[in-house]
Amino acid sequence: MDQNIYDRIGTLLTTRFGVQQHELSPEVTLENLRFDSLALLEFALAIEESFGTPIDAEELSPVHTLESTVELVAAKGVTV
Amino acid sequence: MAAAQAAGVEIGVTGLGLVTPAGIGREENWARVCSGVSTAAADESLAGEAIEFSCRVPGFDPAAELGPESVWRLDRFVQLAMVATRKAIADAALDKSTWDSARVGVILGNSLGGTATFEAQHKRFIAGGARRVSPLLIPMSMMNMVAGYVAIDIGAKGPNLVTATACASGATAIGAARDLLRSGVVDIVLTGATESALSGAVLAGLSQMGALSKRKDDPGAASRPFDVDRDGFVPGEGAAVLVLERVSDAKARGADVFAKISGYAASADAYHATAPDPTGAGAERAIRAALSDAGLAPGDIDHVNAHGTSTPQGDVAEARALRRVFGEGPAVTSTKGVTGHTLGAAGAIEAAYTVLAVREGAAPPTANLGKVDSEVGLDVVAGEARRMPIKAATSNSFGFGGHNAVLVVTAA
Numbered sequence: 001m002d003q004n005i006y007d008r009i010g011t012l013l014t015t016r017f018g019v020q021q022h023e024l025s026p027e028v029t030l031e032n033l034r035f036d037s038l039a040l041l042e043f044a045l046a047i048e049e050s051f052g053t054p055i056d057a058e059e060l061s062p063v064h065t066l067e068s069t070v071e072l073v074a075a076k077g078v079t080v
Numbered sequence: 081m082a083a084a085q086a087a088g089v090e091i092g093v094t095g096l097g098l099v100t101p102a103g104i105g106r107e108e109n110w111a112r113v114c115s116g117v118s119t120a121a122a123d124e125s126l127a128g129e130a131i132e133f134s135c136r137v138p139g140f141d142p143a144a145e146l147g148p149e150s151v152w153r154l155d156r157f158v159q160l161a162m163v164a165t166r167k168a169i170a171d172a173a174l175d176k177s178t179w180d181s182a183r184v185g186v187i188l189g190n191s192l193g194g195t196a197t198f199e200a201q202h203k204r205f206i207a208g209g210a211r212r213v214s215p216l217l218i219p220m221s222m223m224n225m226v227a228g229y230v231a232i233d234i235g236a237k238g239p240n241l242v243t244a245t246a247c248a249s250g251a252t253a254i255g256a257a258r259d260l261l262r263s264g265v266v267d268i269v270l271t272g273a274t275e276s277a278l279s280g281a282v283l284a285g286l287s288q289m290g291a292l293s294k295r296k297d298d299p300g301a302a303s304r305p306f307d308v309d310r311d312g313f314v315p316g317e318g319a320a321v322l323v324l325e326r327v328s329d330a331k332a333r334g335a336d337v338f339a340k341i342s343g344y345a346a347s348a349d350a351y352h353a354t355a356p357d358p359t360g361a362g363a364e365r366a367i368r369a370a371l372s373d374a375g376l377a378p379g380d381i382d383h384v385n386a387h388g389t390s391t392p393q394g395d396v397a398e399a400r401a402l403r404r405v406f407g408e409g410p411a412v413t414s415t416k417g418v419t420g421h422t423l424g425a426a427g428a429i430e431a432a433y434t435v436l437a438v439r440e441g442a443a444p445p446t447a448n449l450g451k452v453d454s455e456v457g458l459d460v461v462a463g464e465a466r467r468m469p470i471k472a473a474t475s476n477s478f479g480f481g482g483h484n485a486v487l488v489v490t491a492a
Contacts, residue, residue: 018151019148045214048211
């Protein structure tokens, strides 16, 4: 897992989405972080803007963990 | 319930939730309103906008009140209403775990919706196209969502709607709530209104209409209803929510009834989009109809919480209507001197103040009233609150579009 991408997603979650630092872990799912369908769409938009790579709504699901979210972003060829 | 029987059902106010420029909570609001000191002040967040002063809710912290997610999921007009609703429920000592949630209604007023959200997303749309627009734009900015979100927050599953009669929206909501309770299909209604539309384009529009005060060098003196030197209103934000129940139900559960909503009526000027009918004929019809609805005569009214926004035309038109109905009789106040004009929330905030005036036996003063306009000709309370027994009072609300809504509040 790319630690830099993980850290940046963690910062997005804590600064933009009201997630608490202690809730972050590679294993936690977006569902566990209280993301419903609308929030997932907002999160996808935030990732897209932060990393400058398109994320389609259907690519993110509630069962994504932070680790699998990082892998999704990394697979787009993003380097931080 | 037969119509004749329903008309005799008494409806009481058993809780108030106030989140306004005059403070957060019932007691803080009443103290500030009775002080007669305006809340209008320079507003750093409006730097460069068409008006740079306003009446904001002081110290409102949505993250602390509603959790950190409310900050990005909810527009401020919903946040204000949600906190006001929670406070109203607590004030009424209602137990959500035991109420019949299908018989709890939510009827709130609003005028402009989530304009700050809309304007921010519109900028993103212009700059980056459709893909940059937040999926939360619609649920954050639609007016009706405030009633929906409040229902979700408190688990109220009865009738649920938002009234839109511009600056009369709050009074319209309370009137509709009273009628719904009288019909017997609900036991409790959370009713009131909210507004937070202090966003650039909205303020520009109001400014271009010539509706706003230009007293930028002395914002604290800008909201001065009925004063000879008034020059427009000061835009404000806020929310007020009232708990309404049938008085018989309230007494059965041992609740404190603050006052009764004994009359309600509405009318339309059918005159002009934004200017009031200068004769005040539409307002007069609503006032007379509300008195009739309450079974009261003009001489029974001790106090009037006027719409009085501090605009040159509006205050005089309202004064003409009040003079024709009441003569110089009741103690008239516009609490907008203190709160500014909270637009769609104003009718609810002022209904709450009218309830408190009846309960506390005091007519609050009109802030900044130096010299009453000679065209007003009313007993306008100035300086300090006037201690007096108030058995019955009216609260006037008028809105762009020519909407007039009047509530009659009587002692419990």
